[in-house]
Amino acid sequence: MNPKLLFWVPAALRSAIILGGCATLGWLFGWVEGLVLALGAMIVMVFVQLSYLYQLSSWLDDPQSAKLPDGWGAWTSIFSRLYKMRREDEKNQAELTEWLARFRQAMHLLPDGVVIMDDVLFLEWCNPAAEKHLGLTHERDKGMRVTNLVRNPDFMDYIILGRYDQPLTISFRDRKLIVQIIPFENRRQILVTHDVTESERIEEMRRDFIANASHELRTPLTVIVGFLEIAASEGLDAATRSAHLKLMTEQGHRMQHLIEDMLTLSRLESVDYPLRAERVDVRRLVEQVQRDAEALSAGRHEISIAIDGPDVMGSYEELHSAFGNLASNAVRYTPAGGQIRLVWKASDAGAKFMVEDTGIGISTEHISRLTERFYRVDKSRSRETQGTGLGLAIVKHVLLRHSSTLQIKSEAGKGSTFIVCMPKTALVLPQIELQLH
Structure with a gap:
């Protein structure tokens, strides 16, 4: 039906009923009374319309669907349509607010x-x-x-x-x-x-790593190739040939150790090589590190151990590599006759493995960079001691995988102390202590 008819027909019927009623009363009681009654009815109708207009005006100041009046007559339809429109607006506003909140959350993350x-x-x-x-x-x-x-x-x-x-x-x-x-x-x-600060830093590290690795490999290769060319072009006596073979063997072992350390670092950094934790017998581990250090020292140092701490959960192989690198460094950089002490003990924060030596020590400005790949305080001495420059980098990555940290205390000419700090979560506590906790 035409919307105009829907509005005007009911309004005309209501007016006709009111006027008809007034005319009937006027016919029964007199026309003056009928006119007065008709005038009063019209005034009431005007007042009702003004009342609804006032309610509509007040509602428009704060349009909420819950506060919309019901209305009477034509106002019922008007307020009903306004209610539907406001409900749709509130629904759309709620959806918009939700999407805005999601957008802001996404932008924050x-x-x-x-x-x-x-x-x-x-x-x-x-x-x-x-x-x-x-x-x-x-x-x-x-x-x-x-x-x-x-x-x-x-x-x-x-x-x-x-x-x-x-x-x-x-x-x-x-x-x-x-x-x-x-x-x-x-x-x-x-x-x-x-x-891109971090990615630039990683790219710079990658370039430095390739350059340093190439340099480290080029030196022994140059020695080996040079000696091979001499051996091929000249007739060498047995003593010279033996000396050359010895040097080539040393350089070959140097390359082998370097490649092994590079592969170890790559494996430690790989997400495809997760830590396989097991109970590590620390006494057995430290004693093995002591035997390795004594073999490297060949009797030139006094190496002692002190063990007073619990076992830990971790990788025996990786911890042996980390502890062994610290001990071998102490042997390489401690003059003959010096003392090296390997200590494992409990601490308030967990447990500590310490390597104390009476070696040449390290200047303060070098300490923060010692765990960088191929960083050496004295390059010539590192070559003499056959270090690869990757030992402390391996230690750093092993400790990261075990949620542990490395502390370095040293002073030039007064020896060094390297401290591995392992957290309480890595310790294997006695059964009685576990029950108390």
Whole structure:
């Protein structure tokens, strides 16, 4: 049916009924009384309409579906339609609020920084990553010009030139960032930042590792190839040939040890090589490390052990590699007649393995870099001691896999102490102690 008829027909019927009733009363009791009654009815109807208009006006100030009146007559249909419209609006608003909350949560978790600006670069919103990358604070900096907050010459040139099709790499706040501005809508722009500091550091480490590994392998290969060429071109006496073969054997063993250490490091860093924890008999482990150190020392040092601590959960092979590297370093860098002490003991935080020596010691400026690959305090001495430069890097990665840390205390000319700190969670406690806990 036509909507106009739906409105006017009921209204006309209600008016006709009221007027008919007034006419009937006027015919029965007199026309004056009928007119007065008709006038009173019309006044009541006007008052009712004004009352509903007032209720509608008040509702529009705070349009909530629960507060909408029921109405009478035509107002019933009006309020019913308003109720449906408001319910739809509330549903859409709830969905929009939910999506906005999801969007903000996603933006908060995003590792890349996102800054929303207007067309003249005034800050409207930024996520936590952008605050971290650019030093912004949303509450404090909202409404301020981004170029006044990010003071970097390359960034300023990027803004002025307006070549936003290509990203820009800048160094800012001790970070290397890739930034790009993306225009969207008519009067807004998005500034996206990506922190490549760690990836750049890893790439630099990779380049250094390849360069150092190539250098370390090239030296013994050069020696071996050189001696082979001499042997092929000249007639050598038995003594010279024996000396050359001895040197080539030493260089071959050096390459073999280097490759073994490189493979060990690669295996420790691989996600496909998980830690297989088992109970490690620490006394047996430390005694084995002592025997290995004594074999390397060949009687030139006094090596003692002290064991007063529990067993641990971990990999016997990996811990033997870590403890053994620390002990062998102590042997290599302690002059003949020196003392080396291997200690395993319980501590408040867990347990400690310590390697104490009376060797040449290490200057303070070198200590923080000792676990870097191929880092050597004295390269010439390392070659003499046949070190690969990867021993402490292996120790570091083994300890990371065992949730442990390495502490180094040393002073040039006064010996060194290397301390492996293992947490309580790695200890195998006696059964009685376990029951108490």
